[in-house]
Amino acid sequence: MGFGEQIKSADWKGEKHVPVIDAPGTVTAGEAFDVTVTVGKEIPHPNTTEHFIAWIDLYFRPEKGAFIHHVGRATFQAHGESAKGPNQGPVYADPKAVFSLKIDGPGTLIATSYCNVHGVWESEAPVAVG
Numbered sequence: 001m002g003f004g005e006q007i008k009s010a011d012w013k014g015e016k017h018v019p020v021i022d023a024p025g026t027v028t029a030g031e032a033f034d035v036t037v038t039v040g041k042e043i044p045h046p047n048t049t050e051h052f053i054a055w056i057d058l059y060f061r062p063e064k065g066a067f068i069h070h071v072g073r074a075t076f077q078a079h080g081e082s083a084k085g086p087n088q089g090p091v092y093a094d095p096k097a098v099f100s101l102k103i104d105g106p107g108t109l110i111a112t113s114y115c116n117v118h119g120v121w122e123s124e125a126p127v128a129v130g
Contacts, residue, residue, distance in 0.1 A: 007112065007120045015042040017118050019056055019111035021125040029104050029129045037074075037111045039095035039121075049086035051117050052079040053095035059110040060103060068110060072099050105129055 008017070016039070023035040039045050040052045046052070058071040074097030082089035095113065106129045112122045 008118075015121075016040045016045045017053075017113065017115050017121045019113040019121060019123050021111050023102075023109055023125055023127055025126070026128040026130040027103065030102055031104050032100050033037050033100045035071075035101065035109060037097050037099070039113045039115075045095060045115070047076075047077050047079055047092045047094065049081050049089075052076065052093075052115070054116055056095060056097045058097075058099045058101075059103070059112075060107055061110060062103070062105055064105060064109040065107070072097075079109055093094045095124050097121050099104045103127065103129065 020038045020041040021035060024033055027033045029093055035058060037056050037058055039056065053076055055073055055075045057073045059068045060071055062067040076093035076095055078091040078093040080087040080089040080092050107127060109125045110122060111118055114120050
């Protein structure tokens, strides 16, 4: 079974693991814009020592291109770990990341996230250049 067959997707309003992409539908070529990716937007994802989102990746697939391009990765290291025991730590990360990027043509944003219990999840959002 290949890696692609392991990636899950669903409606983010009913599934807490799906990375939700918030980005403008249309951008200006060569001008920076922000893309926010959140896991657990409608249904909060647990963020405990035992169950957490480890990372979020953002990719861009140009409409006229053969490959996807990796924009960046956000990792989340703080899940309440402590020498006192699980979930006793002073800080918990929130699985949300903002990426700033420029594109020169239309395409698709692809976000993936990894839950240590439920695996890799993805979602897509089109972006036009106007």
